[in-house]
Amino acid sequence: MSKIGLIIGREIKSKLSNKTFIVMTFLTPLIFVGAIAMIFWTSMPEKIEQNLLVIDQTGLFEQSLKGNDFITLTFSKQDIGKAQDEFPKSNYTSILFIIKGSDGNIIPQARLLYKKHPGLAFKTYIRQEMENIYYEYKLQSNNIDPAVISSARQAFDIKMDKVDETGAVNHSEGVQLFSFAMGLIMMLFILMYGMMVFRSVMEEKTNRIVEVIVSSVKPFELMIGKIIGVAIVGVIQFLATAIITSILSVVLSGIFLKEINEMKSQFDDNKQTVMKYGINAGAALKNTAQFKDNQKMFETMEQLQKIPFAKVAIFFVLFFIGGYLFYSSLLAAIGSAVDSEADSQQFMFPIMIPLMIGYFLAIKIMISPESNAVVIGSFVPFTAPIVMMARMPLDPPMWQILTSLAILYVSFILTTWLAGKIYRTGILMYGKKTSWREIGKWLFYK
Amino acid sequence: MSSILQINNVTKKYSNHTALNNVSLEIKEKAVFGLLGPNGAGKTSLIRIINQITGPDTGEILFKNEKLSPKHIEQIGYLPEERGLYKKMPVGEQAMYLARLKGLSKAEAKKRLIYWFEKFEMQGWWKKRIDELSKGMQQKVQFIVTILHEPQLLILDEPFSGFDPINAQLIKNEILELRKKGATIIFSTHNMGSVEELCDNIALIHKSEKILDGSVKDIRKNFRTNTYKVTFKGNVLGFTNALWTGAEILEKSSEDDVHTLTIKLLNGVTSSQMLQAVLPLCEILSFTEIVPSMNDIFIRKVNEGNEVLGTKSNYTE
Numbered sequence: 001m002s003k004i005g006l007i008i009g010r011e012i013k014s015k016l017s018n019k020t021f022i023v024m025t026f027l028t029p030l031i032f033v034g035a036i037a038m039i040f041w042t043s044m045p046e047k048i049e050q051n052l053l054v055i056d057q058t059g060l061f062e063q064s065l066k067g068n069d070f071i072t073l074t075f076s077k078q079d080i081g082k083a084q085d086e087f088p089k090s091n092y093t094s095i096l097f098i099i100k101g102s103d104g105n106i107i108p109q110a111r112l113l114y115k116k117h118p119g120l121a122f123k124t125y126i127r128q129e130m131e132n133i134y135y136e137y138k139l140q141s142n143n144i145d146p147a148v149i150s151s152a153r154q155a156f157d158i159k160m161d162k163v164d165e166t167g168a169v170n171h172s173e174g175v176q177l178f179s180f181a182m183g184l185i186m187m188l189f190i191l192m193y194g195m196m197v198f199r200s201v202m203e204e205k206t207n208r209i210v211e212v213i214v215s216s217v218k219p220f221e222l223m224i225g226k227i228i229g230v231a232i233v234g235v236i237q238f239l240a241t242a243i244i245t246s247i248l249s250v251v252l253s254g255i256f257l258k259e260i261n262e263m264k265s266q267f268d269d270n271k272q273t274v275m276k277y278g279i280n281a282g283a284a285l286k287n288t289a290q291f292k293d294n295q296k297m298f299e300t301m302e303q304l305q306k307i308p309f310a311k312v313a314i315f316f317v318l319f320f321i322g323g324y325l326f327y328s329s330l331l332a333a334i335g336s337a338v339d340s341e342a343d344s345q346q347f348m349f350p351i352m353i354p355l356m357i358g359y360f361l362a363i364k365i366m367i368s369p370e371s372n373a374v375v376i377g378s379f380v381p382f383t384a385p386i387v388m389m390a391r392m393p394l395d396p397p398m399w400q401i402l403t404s405l406a407i408l409y410v411s412f413i414l415t416t417w418l419a420g421k422i423y424r425t426g427i428l429m430y431g432k433k434t435s436w437r438e439i440g441k442w443l444f445y446k
Numbered sequence: 447m448s449s450i451l452q453i454n455n456v457t458k459k460y461s462n463h464t465a466l467n468n469v470s471l472e473i474k475e476k477a478v479f480g481l482l483g484p485n486g487a488g489k490t491s492l493i494r495i496i497n498q499i500t501g502p503d504t505g506e507i508l509f510k511n512e513k514l515s516p517k518h519i520e521q522i523g524y525l526p527e528e529r530g531l532y533k534k535m536p537v538g539e540q541a542m543y544l545a546r547l548k549g550l551s552k553a554e555a556k557k558r559l560i561y562w563f564e565k566f567e568m569q570g571w572w573k574k575r576i577d578e579l580s581k582g583m584q585q586k587v588q589f590i591v592t593i594l595h596e597p598q599l600l601i602l603d604e605p606f607s608g609f610d611p612i613n614a615q616l617i618k619n620e621i622l623e624l625r626k627k628g629a630t631i632i633f634s635t636h637n638m639g640s641v642e643e644l645c646d647n648i649a650l651i652h653k654s655e656k657i658l659d660g661s662v663k664d665i666r667k668n669f670r671t672n673t674y675k676v677t678f679k680g681n682v683l684g685f686t687n688a689l690w691t692g693a694e695i696l697e698k699s700s701e702d703d704v705h706t707l708t709i710k711l712l713n714g715v716t717s718s719q720m721l722q723a724v725l726p727l728c729e730i731l732s733f734t735e736i737v738p739s740m741n742d743i744f745i746r747k748v749n750e751g752n753e754v755l756g757t758k759s760n761y762t763e
Binding site: 003006007010013014018203204211212213219424425428 | 460461500519522529531535544546547
């Protein structure tokens with residue numbers, strides 16, 4: 001037993017002292033948070049001072065079009081040609097021409113001349129302001145009350161509630177994406193740490209040190225020590241990544257606090273408008289499209305808060321341990337059977353297939369959460385960790401979770417036992433291309 | 447002398463060939479035992495069974511008259527033919543790890559390693575990674591790791607391969623030193639020169655079967671071919687006539703009137719009879735028996751074995 005401890009210790013130490021490993025542990029959260037920051041940053045309006053000259057032939061916008069903190073508006077009745085000639089030498093950064101239609105009516109068209117590109121946010125702002133003005137103008141000129149329009153065009157909200165055996169009603173909509181994410185993370189974890197075991201086994205075999213080691217410990221002990229060692233490394237890495245990510249997130253949200261508050265207040269404003277006029281009072285809303293996205297996001301977040309996270313977390317760990325042991329023992333067996341990574345392709349394939357099936361079933365959960373394929377998939381040990389985990393936010397019956405877990409754990413004992421037999425023979429076989437038939441025979445060696 | 451290892455009727459079969467067929471051996475304590483045989487004969491299979499890496503299909507192995515079991519692992523040291531260490535791991539850490547796998551305590555392992563590192567002039571290596579060392583240096587590390595736990599039985603598979611002559615000599619001396627201290631050494635090799643030099647007893651395995659065993663002295667005696675080398679001054683014709691049908695001349699060389707003949711005595715003629723016959727005719731300068739080298743015996747036995755066992759190939763390892 002103390003020898004297994006030594007093996008575990010070495011496995012952990014060798015991984016933790018590996019530079020690539022350390023860099024990856026720190027870099028992954030950095031990339032992750034960095035990417036989010038990037039998306040956030042690019043979606044923020046550019047804050048460049050804009051000095052805009054508006055030449056409005058219609059007269060509609062002169063009173064109603066407003067600037068903001070960065071956009072200063074000057075209205076003029078100047079001649080268009082003259083203004084354009086003087087523009088290069090003027091203080092204005094851009095000129096907006098609003099022309100009447102040929103029949104003298106106001107048409108939704110304008111032209112903007114600029115020196116330096118003012119950016120998309122500027123254009124969007126001006127456009128939305130103008131749209132709002134035009135919308136209200138059109139309604140008024142036709143004697144239509146805007147409230148009538150919005151009350152007529154309403155989005156139907158179908159709220160889906162699940163009634164379980166006891167008659168309790170649960171609202172569990174909007175968590176499908178979370179389900180899928182759970183399944184995906186489970187698959188990536190199993191694969192990542194399974195491959196780590198695979199490489200470690202192959203390294204010892206190609207180094208030829210394995211013969212020295214198995215003259216001191218039983219091959220099975222070596223394999224188990226390795227699998228446990230990598231599992232501990234996995235947990236350490238996971239925790240390190242989680243801690244770094246949360247620290248970075250806190251720092252980042254500190255930096256973007258002002259913007260987030262702005263978004264939030266804008267969202268709240270819009271919410272008020274929606275309450276007043278209904279969802280399609282589009283023109284009255286600031287950033288209509290964004291509002292709809294935000295509304296979905298906030299609703300989903302409300303749903304997510306209802307997921308029993310403690311339960312999900314506990315079962316995630318249990319299913320991860322089961323799934324990891326199940327797959328890593330198979331991968332250890334394969335690692336022992338091949339001489340080089342190139343030879344391993346034919347054996348890798350059958351391992352990847354069930355993982356891929358699990359992944360597709362996790363996608364299927366988003367579309368049809370309780371189909372037969374999904375339920376069966378959550379019991380078969382090859383796919384159970386992924387599929388059952390993806391079902392977890394949808395609150396499957398407890399007996400199904402426990403049965404699935406029990407099947408998985410019994411199966412991993414079986415695969416570990418089989419893998420031990422293959423491993424024992426495989427690690428000492430060199431120079432011969434291994435076939436499935438050959439591996440089958442190894443199972444029966446004494 | 448009592449035996450440290452007794453191998454009784456061991457058979458090991460793999461799916462499509464037999465690695466060991468009913469092999470029995472006895473390895474005496476405090477001696478150097480040579481395990482010989484061509485490639486693929488079954489030596490490695492036998493060594494792995496002794497190391498308990500694999501088990502025999504039938505037969506049993508006794509370690510000091512006890513059934514071989516995992517508790518004996520710590521009394522055995524094994525240097526495999528294909529050497530290997532963790533390439534990225536520092537030398538000292540690696541040696542400590544392997545020593546502790548053999549049951550040494552941390553403190554004891556460290557103490558002994560420092561002793562050996564000094565002895566082999568490797569003090570500066572502790573923190574170096576294996577892939578920073580030359581091949582010969584790696585071999586030294588591997589040798590130390592093999593003997594560090596002071597095993598009673600040391601199994602060395604081609605221990606000299608990869609060493610330059612100076613280091614080979616160093617290792618050779620260490621092996622002899624270990625024997626003096628009471629270790630038994632199983633020595634698997636193709637290098638017949640070192641067999642004659644080091645081994646007390648040998649066993650020859652060929653095509654999964656033991657075809658020869660015994661002490662090196664006895665074996666060489668048994669393989670005597672009644673061949674002698676005579677150097678003399680005088681008339682060659684007279685010399686050969688005197689022998690008549692009692693001998694066959696295998697080789698002849700001359701320098702001025704000094705002649706060297708390699709002759710094989712036939713028809714039960716003894717060396718003294720031959721000398722009596724030729725003494726009146728010439729002046730004998732030297733006379734030695736040509737005892738076959740282990741190399742000759744090895745080749746002869748293996749070839750004989752091929753004839754006996756037929757040409758059925760079971761070369762898979």
